[in-house]
Amino acid sequence: MKKVQFKSNYSQYFFLAPQLLILLIFLYWPIIQTFKDAFTMQDAFGFGSQFAGFDNFLFIFSDPSYFTAFKFTIIYSFVITLITGSIGLLLAVQANKVMHGKSAYKTLLIWPYAIAPAVVGVMANYFFSERYGLLHHLFNNLWGFNWYENVFDAYIYVIIAGSWKQISANFIFFLAGLQAIQKTVIEASIIDCKSNIRRFWTITFPLLMPTTFFLIIINITYAFFDTFGIIDTTTIGAPGSETKTLVYKAYIDGFKGLDLGSAGAQSIMMMIIVLVITIFQFRYIEGKIHYN
Amino acid sequence: MIKYISSTINHLILSIGLLIMIVPIWIIFASSTHSSLFINTNGLQFFLGDNFIENYSRVLFKQSGFFNEITALKMFFNSFVMATGIAILSVITSLMAAYGLVYFKVKYATIIFWLIFITLLVPLELRIMPSYIVMSKLNLVNTFAGLILPISASAIATFFFRQFYKSIPDELLEAAKLDGTNSWSFFIDFLIPLSKTMIAAVFIFMFVFGYNQYLWPLIMTTSEQYWTVVMGLKTMYGSISDRFAFVIMSMIPPVIIIIFLQKLFIQGIFQNK
Numbered sequence: 001m002k003k004v005q006f007k008s009n010y011s012q013y014f015f016l017a018p019q020l021l022i023l024l025i026f027l028y029w030p031i032i033q034t035f036k037d038a039f040t041m042q043d044a045f046g047f048g049s050q051f052a053g054f055d056n057f058l059f060i061f062s063d064p065s066y067f068t069a070f071k072f073t074i075i076y077s078f079v080i081t082l083i084t085g086s087i088g089l090l091l092a093v094q095a096n097k098v099m100h101g102k103s104a105y106k107t108l109l110i111w112p113y114a115i116a117p118a119v120v121g122v123m124a125n126y127f128f129s130e131r132y133g134l135l136h137h138l139f140n141n142l143w144g145f146n147w148y149e150n151v152f153d154a155y156i157y158v159i160i161a162g163s164w165k166q167i168s169a170n171f172i173f174f175l176a177g178l179q180a181i182q183k184t185v186i187e188a189s190i191i192d193c194k195s196n197i198r199r200f201w202t203i204t205f206p207l208l209m210p211t212t213f214f215l216i217i218i219n220i221t222y223a224f225f226d227t228f229g230i231i232d233t234t235t236i237g238a239p240g241s242e243t244k245t246l247v248y249k250a251y252i253d254g255f256k257g258l259d260l261g262s263a264g265a266q267s268i269m270m271m272i273i274v275l276v277i278t279i280f281q282f283r284y285i286e287g288k289i290h291y292n
Numbered sequence: 293m294i295k296y297i298s299s300t301i302n303h304l305i306l307s308i309g310l311l312i313m314i315v316p317i318w319i320i321f322a323s324s325t326h327s328s329l330f331i332n333t334n335g336l337q338f339f340l341g342d343n344f345i346e347n348y349s350r351v352l353f354k355q356s357g358f359f360n361e362i363t364a365l366k367m368f369f370n371s372f373v374m375a376t377g378i379a380i381l382s383v384i385t386s387l388m389a390a391y392g393l394v395y396f397k398v399k400y401a402t403i404i405f406w407l408i409f410i411t412l413l414v415p416l417e418l419r420i421m422p423s424y425i426v427m428s429k430l431n432l433v434n435t436f437a438g439l440i441l442p443i444s445a446s447a448i449a450t451f452f453f454r455q456f457y458k459s460i461p462d463e464l465l466e467a468a469k470l471d472g473t474n475s476w477s478f479f480i481d482f483l484i485p486l487s488k489t490m491i492a493a494v495f496i497f498m499f500v501f502g503y504n505q506y507l508w509p510l511i512m513t514t515s516e517q518y519w520t521v522v523m524g525l526k527t528m529y530g531s532i533s534d535r536f537a538f539v540i541m542s543m544i545p546p547v548i549i550i551i552f553l554q555k556l557f558i559q560g561i562f563q564n565k
Contacts, residue, residue, distance in 0.1 A: 005465075019389035026442040167312070275413055
């Protein structure tokens, strides 16, 4: 920490106490409860419970619907990352180039970022409703769109709803990344390489790598957690449970199905996934310091 | 000539991007100014109708919900209380905790550091059910405290205030110490004024974050008196134009923040990620 510090016997605890207190009650207590639940088997009526070892974990691993949710979550994060990343990058590159109207484009492109996922989901609902939905009609005329029976159509529904606002986030970060690249580097590269497109892929894009990597993490985290509001306001997991993300499934099993053991085990599996992502993130940050 | 063409292409691509972002909201807005009867027979609308004032004032003041106990206006009030509470509480606790970590010799500093920062691994979505049980044990279901406290239990802001304090030169504290400043007045008179922009950015970001909460208010409020805007969207019943108008209104606070406080908000995003 600092070389010069205050020496005191109690002041530091006065400053730390409020946050630690809130964390202990509202974070550590529920987390401990989650671990307790995960290793306990409860009977269906909540009358009794007993230590169950890893039974809850074995149960979710043998449950096909857990793998359906796992598969969907992976596909969902991959597709959202790809779509929003490439559209965001494309728009950021254009916005970085234009001479006029740069700030107007910026303002108009970033504000969907502030809209809640649940609000986006409710909006998407109208565009995909059988009665009013423009996109429903459009897709229906193209190939007979029916999201509550056809898995592929349901995927399209939640992917469009989930990607829309995330384009803004990718745009903001890519634009910031592009603006951070030094003008001299670009000017020097213009002398060496005349082709715009080749220059972009050989000079600019590699320089954007830190931003790209960072955005991949952001988009994955978004697809894992923030899309809850989108799923809950659009398909609710339909047709069967093919569009349930892992987080959504844990919520449904715990809150609607009252299976605390399974929900707890699922939460712990998610914590492990988040831990792995975070380790990646830290290694990346260390890598960046190394380069500098 | 080539330059002219390529800049035209730039503007063209950007305009398509703008259309993707704005047209959906425009359609919902335009549709919200028609009567429900008109929407039900003609579908979503591209052009404005005559029912703007009628629809919006009806939604704001009409009793709705399962038991007709709440108006949209009350939901906005609830959302503001919740979002402001979350923003104030996280700024204050994080500012203090970061100060304690950076400027003091703390026993077991590493343990406390990890105790605080490991919480970043466990978003609220992962502890939703046990959190609900804890809140009901504490009798905090259907209270503002219940809506605010668990969302404020986050170390993200602490992390960034800590980074910021570490970037402040040591000489500042040395000079202050020579003048006989104690830890409390150093915090109040030196650090807080220095962190003003940072505090504003974190505050705005946490406000929007709090306002946009969906799952937690959904679980924590069984009484309609505590419904918030974003959760109320799904549960609110009414005619189709009521719902359109409510969707549009629900976006206004965060969108105003991002348009007028763009610089601060973006700074907030960069610090909070």
